[in-house]
Each structure stands twice: as structure tokens, then as C-alpha cells.
Amino acid sequence: MKAEGIQAVAWLLIALPLAGAAILLLGGKRTDKFGHLLGVTMSLGAFVVGAAMFIQMLGYDAEERRRTVHLWDFISVGSFKVDMGLLVDPLSISFVLLITGVGSLIHIYSIGYMAEDPERRRFFAYLNLFVAAMLLLVLGDNYVTMFLGWEGVGLASYLLIGFWQYKPTAATAAKKAFVVNRVGDFGLLAAIFLMFSTFGTVGFTQILGTGAEHVGVASKLGTGTATAIGLLLLLGACGKSAQLPLQSWLLDAMEGPTPVSALIHAATMVTAGVYLIVRSAPIFEMSDTAQLVVTIVGAATLLAGAIIGCGKDDIKKALAGSTMSQIGYMHLAAGLGKPGYVFAIAHLIAHGFFKAGLFLGAGSVMHGMKDNVNMRFYGALRTVMIFTYVTFGLGYLAIIGFPFLSGWFTKDAIIEAAFNKGGTSGAILGTCALVGAGITAYYMSRVMFMTFFGEKRWEEDVHPHESPMVMVVPLMLLAVGSVFAGGFLILGGFSDFLDPVVGGEKEHFKWITTPGLATLALMVVGVAIAWRQYGARPVPVEAPKGSFVTVAARKDLYGDALNESLLMRPGQWLTRLAVWFDNRGVDGAVNGLAAGVGGTSGRLRRIQTGFVRSYALSMFFGAALVVAALLVVNV
Amino acid sequence: MSPGHYLALSAILFTIGAVGVLVRRNAIVVFMCVELMLNATNLAFVSFSRMHGNLDGQIIAFFVMVVAAAEVVVGLAIIMTIFRTRRSSSVDDANLLKY
Numbered sequence: 093m094k095a096e097g098i099q100a101v102a103w104l105l106i107a108l109p110l111a112g113a114a115i116l117l118l119g120g121k122r123t124d125k126f127g128h129l130l131g132v133t134m135s136l137g138a139f140v141v142g143a144a145m146f147i148q149m150l151g152y153d154a155e156e157r158r159r160t161v162h163l164w165d166f167i168s169v170g171s172f173k174v175d176m177g178l179l180v181d182p183l184s185i186s187f188v189l190l191i192t193g194v195g196s197l198i199h200i201y202s203i204g205y206m207a208e209d210p211e212r213r214r215f216f217a218y219l220n221l222f223v224a225a226m227l228l229l230v231l232g233d234n235y236v237t238m239f240l241g242w243e244g245v246g247l248a249s250y251l252l253i254g255f256w257q258y259k260p261t262a263a264t265a266a267k268k269a270f271v272v273n274r275v276g277d278f279g280l281l282a283a284i285f286l287m288f289s290t291f292g293t294v295g296f297t298q299i300l301g302t303g304a305e306h307v308g309v310a311s312k313l314g315t316g317t318a319t320a321i322g323l324l325l326l327l328g329a330c331g332k333s334a335q336l337p338l339q340s341w342l343l344d345a346m347e348g349p350t351p352v353s354a355l356i357h358a359a360t361m362v363t364a365g366v367y368l369i370v371r372s373a374p375i376f377e378m379s380d381t382a383q384l385v386v387t388i389v390g391a392a393t394l395l396a397g398a399i400i401g402c403g404k405d406d407i408k409k410a411l412a413g414s415t416m417s418q419i420g421y422m423h424l425a426a427g428l429g430k431p432g433y434v435f436a437i438a439h440l441i442a443h444g445f446f447k448a449g450l451f452l453g454a455g456s457v458m459h460g461m462k463d464n465v466n467m468r469f470y471g472a473l474r475t476v477m478i479f480t481y482v483t484f485g486l487g488y489l490a491i492i493g494f495p496f497l498s499g500w501f502t503k504d505a506i507i508e509a510a511f512n513k514g515g516t517s518g519a520i521l522g523t524c525a526l527v528g529a530g531i532t533a534y535y536m537s538r539v540m541f542m543t544f545f546g547e548k549r550w551e552e553d554v555h556p557h558e559s560p561m562v563m564v565v566p567l568m569l570l571a572v573g574s575v576f577a578g579g580f581l582i583l584g585g586f587s588d589f590l591d592p593v594v595g596g597e598k599e600h601f602k603w604i605t606t607p608g609l610a611t612l613a614l615m616v617v618g619v620a621i622a623w624r625q626y627g628a629r630p631v632p633v634e635a636p637k638g639s640f641v642t643v644a645a646r647k648d649l650y651g652d653a654l655n656e657s658l659l660m661r662p663g664q665w666l667t668r669l670a671v672w673f674d675n676r677g678v679d680g681a682v683n684g685l686a687a688g689v690g691g692t693s694g695r696l697r698r699i700q701t702g703f704v705r706s707y708a709l710s711m712f713f714g715a716a717l718v719v720a721a722l723l724v725v726n727v
Numbered sequence: 728m729s730p731g732h733y734l735a736l737s738a739i740l741f742t743i744g745a746v747g748v749l750v751r752r753n754a755i756v757v758f759m760c761v762e763l764m765l766n767a768t769n770l771a772f773v774s775f776s777r778m779h780g781n782l783d784g785q786i787i788a789f790f791v792m793v794v795a796a797a798e799v800v801v802g803l804a805i806i807m808t809i810f811r812t813r814r815s816s817s818v819d820d821a822n823l824l825k826y
Contacts, residue, residue, distance in 0.1 A: 702825030704757075704818045708748050 095159035095180055098144045102161045102178045102231060105145075105188060108137045109224040116217035124213045128206075131216030132199045135223055139192035146185050154592050157182055158302055160233050167236070171292065179233035179296055183593040186437060187230040187367060190444045194359040194573075195223045197566040201452050202351040204563035205459065209349075215255060219355065222248035226360040230367055234295040235284045238368075242280065242332070245361055246273045252355075253348040265344035272341040276331010280368070283324035290317055300374045310374040318375055322382025325372050326389065333365025333419045335393045340651045342416055343400070346408040346465075350455030353408060357415040358448035363440050366419065369426040370433045373594055377429060384517065386427030387510075391524040394420030396649055398531035402538065403645025405635055406465045407454045410539050411447070413645075414491065417528060418443045424525060425506040432509050433594035434587040439502035441581060445573030446490040446498055452567055453484035457543060459563070460556035467542040468633050469551055474544040476556045479564045481544050483571035488540050490574035492533040492615055498578030503529060504608045505582060511607050522607065529611045533618030541627040549633055733774040740767035754806045754816045758799075765795045 095102060112134030116127050123130065149157050158181040166176040199219055206212045225244025232238035254266025284294055291299055291309045301308025310318075329335065334342035342362070346353055356362060369376065369386060376383050397416025404410040418439070425436035458465060460477055474481040490497040493504060507529065511522035550556065558564065582601055602608075637643075644650060740763055747760030769788045776784030810816050 697826040700826045702822030704821070705749055705752075712745060712749070 093156060093159055095161045095178075097148055098141065099148055099159050099180050100161060101141075102145065102180050103163060104141050105138050105192070105231065106224050106227045108134045108141070109220040109227070112220035113217045113224060116213055116220070121213075127213030128203045128216050131220050132196065132203065134220055135192060135196040135199045138223065138227065139189075139196050142185065142188040142192045145180060146189060149180070149182070149185055154588070157592055160297070172288070174234060174236045174294060176237060177233040177295075178231040178237075180231070181593055182589050182591075183367075183371065183437070184230045186441060186590070187363070188227060190363075190441050191223060191226050191230070191359050194444050194448045194570070195219075195226075195355060197569055198351050198355050198359065198448060198452065201354075201455070201563050201566040202349075204560045205351055205455055206349065207560075211255070215252075215349065218248055218251045218255065219351070222252060222355060222360055226364070229364055233297065234293075235287065235299075236294050239280060239284060242328075242364065243277065245332070245364060246270060246277065249273075249345070249356060249361055252352040253345045255348055255352065259347065261344075262347040265341075265347040269341040269345050272338050273331045276328045276338055279324045279327025279331065281328075283321050283328060286317070286321050286324065290321070296371070300372070308374060310378060313375065313378045315379055315381075318378035319381045322372075322376050322379050323385060325368060325375070326382065326386055329365030329368045329423070330389060331365075332368075333362045333423065334416055335365065335389050335420065335423055336396060339393060339396070339416055340648065340655055343409055343412050343648050346406065346412055350408065350451060350458060353412070354448045354451035354455070357412070357451060358444045362415060362419050363422075363444070366422045366426055366436055366440050369423065370436055370594060373426075373429070373433055376427070383427050383429055387424050387513075387517070387521050388427075390420045390423030390425070390427055391521050391528075392420070393417070394424065394528040395524055395531070396420075398528050398535060399641065400645050400648055401535035402531065403638070403642050405467050407457065407467050407470075407539060407543065408451070408465055410467070410535060411450055411454060414450075414532065414536065415447060417532060418447065418491070421503060421506050421525065421528070424521060425509060428509050428513055428521075430594065431587060432506070434590050435502060435505040435509055437590060438578065438581040438586050439506060442490070442498035442502045442574075442578040445570050445577045446487040449483055449487035449567060449570035449574050450491065452563070452570065453480050453487060456480040456559040456563055456567065457484075457556075459559050461550070462554050464551065464554070467539065468631060468635065469549050469554075470543045471546045471549040471631065472544070473556055477544075477558050479558055479567065483564075483567040484544070485540065486571040487574045488536050490578070492536050492619070493529055493611060494615075495612065496579065498574050498576070501578035501582040504605070504611055505601075507611055508605055508607045526607065526610055526614060530614030530618045533615040534622050537619045537622030538626050541622060542631055545627055546631055549631065730774045730778045733777075734771060737767045737771040737774065740764075740770065752817045752819050754809070754818050754821075757818055758802055758806065761802075762795060762799070765791055 094100075112131050116123050116130060119127075149159075158179070161178040161180065163176040163178065165173070167174040199216070202212075202215065202219065206215050209215065222245065225241050225248050227241070229238055229241030229245055232241055250266050250270040253269050254263050256262045257266070287299060288294055290313070293299060293309075297308070299308050299310050301311065313321075327338075330338045345356060348356075376386065394417045397413045397418075397420055399413075401410050401413030401417060404413060422436045422440050422443070425432040425439065457470065457473060457477065457480060460473070460480075461470065486497070490499045493499045507522060507525040510525045511518055513521060638646070647653065744760045744763035744767060747763065748757050751757050751760065769791050772784035772788045772791070774784075776782060776788075806816060809821050813820060815821075
């Protein structure tokens with residue numbers, strides 16, 4: 093159905109931040125004075141447009157909420173036709189509100205956080221670009237348009253992770269993020285190619301169908317093709333969402349400024365993979381294998397991320413491990429099929445609030461601690477950074493699943509859904525999710541206790557102080573979201589809202605469930621262990637040697653070592669072999685031939701002695717030979 | 728005398744000439760040996776002409792004489808020039824044109 097009213101100008105959502113980025117980048121130093129204000133305005137403007145579209149959507153009946161905006165013909169070659177079109181439906185509007193809402197708060201926070209940075213204008217330009225690309229990703233009404241946004245997000249993340257490019261570590265981390273994402277992009281591209289060759293189209297409407305019944309061409313897919321497309325899409329999702337085996341870039345991406353980490357981990361980028369899988373649900377539903385692999389990847393990543401989070405002394409890296417883990421939960425939910433999609437998106441939105449709050453809180457702490465990220469030099473900060481302490485604390489309670497806060501609603505729903513899957517796989521996945529929740533409680537409590545509790549371990553010339561209001565107010569708003577978002581979504585009929593897109597059996601929310609109680613028990617155990625280790629006794633400034641698991645977690649579970657030995661070294665051997673073959677084999681053959689001809693002719697040349705009589709002799713012999721030959725032939 | 732004898736004589740003369748070319752160093756002598764070979768072939772041509780009863784061989788003999796005359800003119804001039812510059816008429820001394 094065609095969009096009307098404010099939804100008809102849905103392109104404004106993308107155009108506003110894109111214009112902001114263009115003005116700030118092209119305007120150069122002239123825009124230094126008002127650059128940050130322009131960036132915030134554009135982001136807030138997009139949020140206002142998104143909110144207006146949302147309100148308009150609420151006025152429609154459920155089955156009329158899917159609206160398309162056709163902008164122009166993007167590609168038209170023979171039978172291949174791609175429209176530049178936008179799709180406004182409950183799923184995309186949920187993302188729009190999260191991206192622009194949390195994104196705007198991060199913009200506002202960055203005014204204070206980047207106040208001392210001479211390149212603040214450029215930073216806001218990139219932030220706007222990031223938001224614009226992410227909006228294009230979630231609004232595109234076909235896979236190619238989505239891929240445009242997908243690549244835009246990759247570019248923006250590269251620019252922002254490497255924002256302090258004079259730091260070699262930041263430049264390397266940016267390159268790593270870009271390269272690892274290319275691997276995922278390959279998967280997505282291959283999936284799009286396969287879809288085009290199978291269906292002859294790349295549009296969401298044609299492939300996925302409209303409405304909860306999913307009557308697009310995808311419903312006629314054979315299992316083999318559906319598995320292939322699903323696994324390729326999953327590879328793409330793994331790249332963007334930092335799931336195993338493409339998780340290695342996420343921890344290094346902490347080299348970027350902290351608001352970037354918040355933006356990547358909460359509102360944009362890593363959520364793209366979840367969006368892709370939920371959006372492509374009709375394809376995944378045609379293949380049990382693909383869905384199972386999605387859940388396995390999710391479960392493995394949620395455990396790996398949680399374990400990594402336990403070993404990190406760098407507050408941002410501990411949070412990054414936590415993001416991996418939480419996105420793993422979302423993938424697990426998305427792979428479970430109906431009604432997991434709703435829980436995946438609900439957890440994604442709730443996670444967007446508390447993870448943004450946690451990262452920005454960590455940024456606020458770093459702001460007060462002269463950019464030291466090592467938690468072993470923190471301690472007792474609750475006395476001097478009261479606002480940060482409270483907001484960070486609320487985010488912490490939300491993520492560990494403290495009852496009635498966001499995480500409790502959404503994460504428990506996922507754990508329960510995993511157990512409800514039934515069978516051996518359901519039990520295993522549910523147990524993974526359950527154990528993950530316990531570890532989450534442990535490592536987040538560890539961060540909390542090391543940072544805000546215990547005794548002061550500050551370095552000598554560090555005088556922690558509360559951050560300016562421009563940073564604290566976004567923290568408060570995010571804390572409010574951390575507390576209420578989950579309950580609002582789960583109790584407020586989010587599954588009805590998403591129903592036209594993902595469909596699903598209605599499930600009434602149950603306040604007390606067996607998995608829920610088990611989660612609660614494990615959470616208490618996790619917090620208790622963390623308290624015993626980091627709260628009740630002093631934290632050594634020097635990191636202790638630690639057990640085998642700790643050492644592995646500190647090294648990201650040897651993810652880099654694995655990549656190095658499995659991919660990098662063999663790749664280097666391959667290039668070395670190719671170079672050797674080129675030098676010795678190809679060049680050798682050509683040069684050898686030339687040398688052979690040269691050498692032979694050098695020898696043959698010696699026959700020309702300059703003695704006329706020897707020439708004559710050879711002529712006589714030659715003539716004799718010819719005559720003899722003639723005689724032989726004739727006879 | 729049968730034509731066969733003439734052919735035998737021709738062969739003998741040719742062989743003498745050829746051996747002379749190969750074994751003598753003096754350019755003039757080599758040159759005369761070349762003439763001897765040419766004339767030996769002339770003799771063979773004429774004999775064959777007689778044996779086969781047509782005049783082709785005799786005509787070719789004339790051609791050979793003309794070529795030989797021209798060759799003598801050029802060859803002697805070259806030998807004279809070499810002798811003037813190098814004070815030698817040995818063919819082995821004139822071996823600069825080599826590898």
C-alpha cells in the first residue's frame with residue numbers, strides 16, 4: 093500500500109542526517125562553530141519524523157500498517173529491476189525509533205564528551221552518516237537497497253573506529269573491522285545473487301510476501317535452496333553483528349571514541365544482523381537446518397562473549413564482550429522462529445537502552461579518570477560520580493535481569509522460548525542461555541564492583557569528577573529506558589504490534605516460570621561470586637596470573653590466534669607459494685628459454701671461424717650429402 | 728673416345744680443383760683451382776650435351792664462362808686489395824670476418 097501523509101516523506105529520515113554529514117564534511121572548518129549543534133539537530137529531526145510516522149502508523153488497522161514509498165528506479169537492466177524504495181512497517185519503524193532516539197541521545201552526549209577534541213565537527217559528520225546509513229538499511233524495501241545501507245554502515249564504522257587515526261592501534265582496529273565485515277558482506281551478496289537467480293527479484297514484497305502469512309515466493313522454496321540462502325544471510329549477519337566466527341573485530345573496535353562504541357553496540361551496526369534475520373524470517377522458516385545453525389551460532393556466541401567479558405580489565409572491552417553475548421541471545425531468539433522474533437526485537441530495543449547507557453556511563457567514568465580504561469585503577473567512584481553511578485547501576489541491573497527491569501522481561505522471554513523449543517536441542521540451547529545469564533550477572537557485577545565500589549585505586553594525579561550536564565542528561569534518559577523499556581514492550585503488546593510482520597502464536601506473559609526462577613537463582617549466584625572476589629576483598633592493581641580460563645578470556649578466547657593460524661598464515665603461505673611459482677615457474681620458463689637460445693647460438697657462432705677454406709670444406713660436405721641423398725632417394 | 732671418358736676427365740679435373748681449394752693457402756692458387764672446377768663442369772655439360780643430342784648443356788656452358796669471367800674480375804680485384812693492405816695473399820690471414 094502506498095504511504096500517505098508524513099510517511100510519504102519517509103526519505104526525510106535518511107535525508108536529514110545525510111544532509112548533516114554532507115554539510116559538515118563539505119563545509120570544512122567553516123562549520124566548526126556549529127557543527128555539533130547541526131549534527132544533533134539533524135539526528136533529532138529524524139527522530140521527530142520517525143515519531144510522527146509511528147503515531148500515524150498507530151492510527152491504521154494492523155493489516156494496513158505496511159506502507160511503501162517508491163522513490164525512483166534504481167537499477168533497470170533487462171529483467172533485473174531494483175527500485176529505490178522504502179518500506180515503512182512495524183518492524184522498520186521499531187528500528188527507526190531506536191536508531192534515531194538512542195542515536196540522538198548519543199549525539200547530545202558527544203557534545204560534552206568530544207568538547208576538547210579539535211576534530212569534533214568531523215566526528216559529528218560521521219555520526220550523522222552512520223545514522224543515515226543505518227536508517228537506509230532498515231528502511232530499504234529490497235535487498236539491494238538494504239545492502240547500500242549495509243555498506244554505508246560498514247564505511248561509517250570504519251571512519252569512526254579509526255577516528256583517532258594517528259593512533260596506530262585505532263587505525264588497525266578500523267581496518268580489521270572493515271576487513272572482517274567484508275567477509276560477512278560476501279555472504280550477504282552471495283545470498284542476494286542466489287535469491288535473484290532463484291526468484292528473479294530482490295524485493296521484500298515479492299520474496300517475503302506481505303502480512304503474517306508470508307505468501308511471497310519464499311514459501312515455495314525448496315529446502316536445499318532455502319538452507320543455502322539462509323546460511324549465506326547468516327554469514328552476513330555474523331559479520332555485522334560480531335557473531336562467531338566473525339566476532340574478532342568487535343573487541344578491537346573499542347579503539348574508537350566511547351560514544352562510537354555506544355552507537356555501534358546499542359543503536360546501529362551490530363543490530364543489523366538481527367534485523368536481517370528477522371526480516372528474512374520467511375526464508376529461514378523454510379529450512380530447519382538454517383534456523384538450527386542460527387540458534388547454535390547465537391548460543392555459542394552468547395557463551396563466548398560472556399566468558400570474554402569475565403576476563404577483561406578494560407571496562408570498554410568487558411562491555412564489548414557483553415554486547416557479543418547479548419546479540420548472541422538475539423540471534424538465538426531469531427533462530428527459534430515464532431514467537432522468538434518478537435523477543436529478539438524486544439531484547440534488541442531494551443539492550444539498545446541499557447547498553448548505550450552502560451557505554452556512555454563508562455565514557456563518563458573515563459572522562460573523570462583521564463581516559464584510563466583499566467578498571468583496576470578505578471574503585472569507590474560512587475562517592476564522586478553520583479549520577480553516573482546511579483544511571484550505570486540501573487543499566488547494570490537491567491542487563492543482569494534484575495526483576496521488573498528491562499532485561500528481566502526480554503532475556504527471560506528468550507531463555508523460556510529456547511526451552512520451549514523442545515527436544516534435545518531446546519534443552520541444550522536453553523541451558524546455554526541460562527548459564528549465559530549467570531555469567532552475565534558475574535561479569536557485569538565485576539565491572540560494577542571494580543568501578544564503583546571497593547577502595548580507591550586511583551593513580552596519583554587523577555581527580556575524578558562528575559561529567560557535565562550535557563553528558564549526564566542522556567545518561568538519565570537512557571537509564572529510564574533501561575528500567576522501563578522491556579516491561580513496556582513485553583506487557584504493552586509489542587508482539588501484537590509486530591504481528592503483521594513476523595506473525596506468531598500469541599503468548600500471554602507469565603510472571604513466574606521455572607526458567608525464570610532458575611535464571612534468577614543463577615543471577616544471584618553470579619552476583620554473589622563477583623561480590624566475594626571483587627567486592628568483599630581488595631582488588632589488586634596488578635592483574636593476577638589467573639586460571640587457564642581467565643588467560644583465554646583475556647586473549648578473546650584465542651579468536652585472533654585462531655584467525656591467524658587458520659587464515660592469515662595459510663594465506664601468507666599461499667602468497668609466498670604464488671610468488672615463488674611466479675618467480676621460478678613462469679619467469680623461470682620464459683627466462684630459461686631465452687637463456688637456452690642465447691647459449692646455443694653462442695656455441696653455434698663459434699663455427700664461423702673466418703677461415704674461407706673450412707667454409708669451403710663444409711660446402712663440399714654439404715653438397716656431397718645432398719648428392720648422396722638424391723642418389724638414395726632415386727634408387 | 729666415348730663421352731664416358733670425357734666425364735671421367737671432368738670428374739678428375741673437378742676433384743683436383745676441389746682439393747686445391749681446400750689445401751692451398753695462396754689466394755691466387757685457390758682462385759685458379761676454382762676456375763679449374765668451373766671448367767671441369769663446363770666439360771661435363773658439353774659432354775652431356777653431346778650424349779643427349781641437344782644443345783642445352785652447351786648453352787649453359789656459355790653461361791658458366793660468362794659468370795666465371797665476371798667472377799675473375801671481382802675476385803682478382805678483391806685479392807689485389809687484400810694484398811695491398813695486408814701484404815699477404817694467404818686466405819688464412821684474411822680471417823677477420825668471424826664470430
